[in-house]
Amino acid sequence: xxxxxxxxxxxxxxxxxxxxxxxxxNTILISLLIVLVFIIIEVVNSPDSIIDLNKSFRIYxxxxxxxxxxxxxxxxxxxxxxxxxxxxxxxxxxSTIEKYLSYLLLSSFGFFILFTLMFLLFDYVVIFVFNLYKxxxxxxYFTFDSKIFPTIISVYFNLNALFLxxxxxxxxxxxxKTSLFVLSVFLIIFLTLSISIYFVNNYSLDLGKSxxxxxxDHLLIPFDNTFPSVVIKHLLQxxxxxxxxxxxxxxxxxxxx
Amino acid sequence: xxxxxKKPIYLQITDYFLNSIISKKYNIGDRILSVRxxxxxxxxxxxxxxxxxxxxxxxxxxxxxxGIGYFISENARENAIDIKYKExxxxxxxxxxxxxxxxxxxxxxxxxxxKKHKTKKSKTHENK
Amino acid sequence: xxxxxxxDFAYKKGRLIFENLTMKFxxxxxxxxxxxxxxxxxxxxxxxxxxxxxxxxxxxxxxxDSVGRSPEYLSKYFxxxxxxxxxxxxIESFVKLYSPFYTEFEFSQFEHYLSExxxxxxxxxxxxxxxxxxxxxxxxxxxxxxxxxxMDEPTNGLDIPSKVQFRKILxxxxxxxxxxxxxxxxxxxxxEIVDHISIIHHGQLRFSSxxxxxxxxxxxxxxxxxxxxxxxxxxxxxxxxxxxxKNIDNQYTTVDLELLFNAVLVNDKKIKEIFDKNKIENxxxx
Numbered sequence: 015x016x017x018x019x020x021x022x023x024x025x026x027x028x029x030x031x032x033x034x035x036x037x038x039x040n041t042i043l044i045s046l047l048i049v050l051v052f053i054i055i056e057v058v059n060s061p062d063s064i065i066d067l068n069k070s071f072r073i074y075x076x077x078x079x080x081x082x083x084x085x086x087x088x089x090x091x092x093x094x095x096x097x098x099x100x101x102x103x104x105x106x107x108x109s110t111i112e113k114y115l116s117y118l119l120l121s122s123f124g125f126f127i128l129f130t131l132m133f134l135l136f137d138y139v140v141i142f143v144f145n146l147y148k149x150x151x152x153x154x155y156f157t158f159d160s161k162i163f164p165t166i167i168s169v170y171f172n173l174n175a176l177f178l179x180x181x182x183x184x185x186x187x188x189x190x191k192t193s194l195f196v197l198s199v200f201l202i203i204f205l206t207l208s209i210s211i212y213f214v215n216n217y218s219l220d221l222g223k224s225x226x227x228x229x230x231d232h233l234l235i236p237f238d239n240t241f242p243s244v245v246i247k248h249l250l251q252x253x254x255x256x257x258x259x260x261x262x263x264x265x266x267x268x269x270x271x
Numbered sequence: 272x273x274x275x276x277k278k279p280i281y282l283q284i285t286d287y288f289l290n291s292i293i294s295k296k297y298n299i300g301d302r303i304l305s306v307r308x309x310x311x312x313x314x315x316x317x318x319x320x321x322x323x324x325x326x327x328x329x330x331x332x333x334x335x336x337x338g339i340g341y342f343i344s345e346n347a348r349e350n351a352i353d354i355k356y357k358e359x360x361x362x363x364x365x366x367x368x369x370x371x372x373x374x375x376x377x378x379x380x381x382x383x384x385x386k387k388h389k390t391k392k393s394k395t396h397e398n399k
Numbered sequence: 400x401x402x403x404x405x406x407d408f409a410y411k412k413g414r415l416i417f418e419n420l421t422m423k424f425x426x427x428x429x430x431x432x433x434x435x436x437x438x439x440x441x442x443x444x445x446x447x448x449x450x451x452x453x454x455x456x457x458x459x460x461x462x463x464d465s466v467g468r469s470p471e472y473l474s475k476y477f478x479x480x481x482x483x484x485x486x487x488x489x490i491e492s493f494v495k496l497y498s499p500f501y502t503e504f505e506f507s508q509f510e511h512y513l514s515e516x517x518x519x520x521x522x523x524x525x526x527x528x529x530x531x532x533x534x535x536x537x538x539x540x541x542x543x544x545x546x547x548x549x550m551d552e553p554t555n556g557l558d559i560p561s562k563v564q565f566r567k568i569l570x571x572x573x574x575x576x577x578x579x580x581x582x583x584x585x586x587x588x589x590x591e592i593v594d595h596i597s598i599i600h601h602g603q604l605r606f607s608s609x610x611x612x613x614x615x616x617x618x619x620x621x622x623x624x625x626x627x628x629x630x631x632x633x634x635x636x637x638x639x640x641x642x643x644x645k646n647i648d649n650q651y652t653t654v655d656l657e658l659l660f661n662a663v664l665v666n667d668k669k670i671k672e673i674f675d676k677n678k679i680e681n682x683x684x685x
Binding site: 017032033109112 | 445448449450467469473474476477480482483486488492499500501
Binding site: 277278279280282283307310311312313314315316317318319322 | 428429563566567569570571573591592593594610611614619620651652653654
């Protein structure tokens with residue numbers, strides 16, 4: 015037996031899906047219902063000529079994807095919320111990497127794909143019905159905005175990975191504790207930066223006076239489409255994701271109940 | 272069988288077999304339960320039953336046909352009576368004598384009690 | 400074989416629960432692990448199941464180390480914890496999802512145990528009573544046929560017929576290549592089914608012997624039958640005094656585990672001496 019066995023991994027995945035799928039689908043359905051209400055309000059309240067439903071749908075897609083994705087990531091490894099459940103989860107004969115990959119796949123990629131598919135279907139039905147009743151104001155179907163889509167994906171995965179880690183580390187209310195942790199980290203960074211700037215910049219926080227920032231108005235690393243800068247850009251976007259995933263795995267391996 | 276007496280469980284199991292053989296509940300050549308089955312029936316550890324069977328084998332009460340099971344030996348009854356006789360004379364009788372001494376019961380008293388016991392028993396027999 | 404080697408263990412920031420604990424559990428036996436509340440029984444179960452790791456020393460089953468919880472290690476045992484929780488699905492779906500992880504799982508065996516315990520197969524687990532849940536867990540765990548069964552207070556919450564049923568099932572499962580470890584303070588429940596007793600007190604293994612060895616070395620009886628000099632421990636009951644004594648004239652008496660337990664807590668050094676001495680003597684005669 016090795017640490018990764020595709021059969022055993024499949025069994026683990028199947029079990030985790032069976033235990034979580036109902037809640038995930040129901041939550042997605044409820045949020046889509048709320049979106050529907052918003053869309054109806056929008057349609058009723060605006061003069062027909064200026065409606066751009068595609069734009070609204072893009073916003074809803076982004077907001078719900080990120081919020082629900084983060085929430086579900088924080089609900090990963092539900093067994094750890096209760097010692098009794100954690101015992102049977104940890105003693106189940108599959109390896110840490112199998113248990114870990116199962117939840118990583120489900121709460122990051124699985125949710126992303128499931129939600130996107132459900133949303134596209136929802137969009138299709140709503141637009142189809144709208145176009146049927148108001149053929150004079152034809153609305154277009156959902157398309158991804160290629161400019162901000164990579165950013166959305168990056169935000170989604172960064173938050174997702176962070177809260178996945180939180181779900182492994184914290185026993186009770188992982189969402190709240192993870193948020194609190196991140197806020198305090200930001201606060202510390204902000205304070206350290208402010209204080210160092212204050213001292214370096216001749217006891218002033220007004221960056222306009224500083225010599226350091228006068229020379230160039232653009233970013234420190236100029237991004238263009240050359241190979242190294244694309245790599246650096248992606249590393250900045252996804253480096254933390256990989257880091258969080260790795261730490262979450264280590265924490266799961268070391269977990270003691 | 273229940274396990275209230277002072278004897279260890281394995282000896283209580285051997286007692287059960289000895290008594291059953293003396294009272295002819297088991298006869299020569301009868302097959303007895305396997306170690307596992309008796310352990311399950313009594314809810315005791317199979318090693319305990321095994322120990323009882325080994326004891327009975329040593330005393331020539333039962334014998335083991337390899338792969339088939341345990342059977343009552345030819346001289347089982349004589350051997351069983353012998354064991355119980357020794358037990359009675361060595362362990363139980365001295366206790367009775369001690370009690371008689373303490374309570375001041377004579378052999379004449381004992382004889383009367385024995386007669387009473389016998390008539391009582393035959394009466395209950397007739398009633399049946 | 401389970402090997403606990405020179406284990407030191409403490410919960411975070413807590414006092415040392417085990418100090419240099421060394422124990423062995425071999426296949427072919429049903430072990431009774433006795434100890435007061437807080438003696439370290441549950442901690443030992445957690446250590447063996449890899450839910451906790453030792454600070455120093457190591458724990459292994461058939462040579463595989465507990466640290467890292469490899470699937471090889473985890474599939475060696477099944478743990479019946481004292482407290483447990485299940486997903487809210489039916490027994491049937493639970494078995495479908497969980498049993499494939501245990502390669503030796505026997506469905507017919509599971510069905511048989513479940514019917515003996517009188518638990519309906521189509522019930523939703525979370526809606527069962529505590530006793531029913533326990534019976535389901537026992538039926539499932541015992542059907543996994545793992546080499547090692549770790550059971551923490553398995554008879555807690557069982558009614559009397561179920562306790563009898565439990566002993567019968569264990570009697571049928573006991574086998575030369577399996578080890579059962581039953582941790583309990585309900586001594587009476589397991590008295591007839593165990594064939595080895597280990598007593599833990601304050602994180603130390605105070606006593607460990609096969610029942611046969613106890614019968615050979617010690618007697619359990621009423622006081623008047625014995626001389627003072629051989630008495631290792633005595634306890635007053637209504638009108639009589641129960642004693643644990645040294646067995647000098649091959650008097651075989653039934654083991655009173657409660658009495659033995661109390662005797663060990665009071666006088667374990669003397670008891671150990673008797674066992675060690677007899678071991679040497681037996682060795683010489685052989």
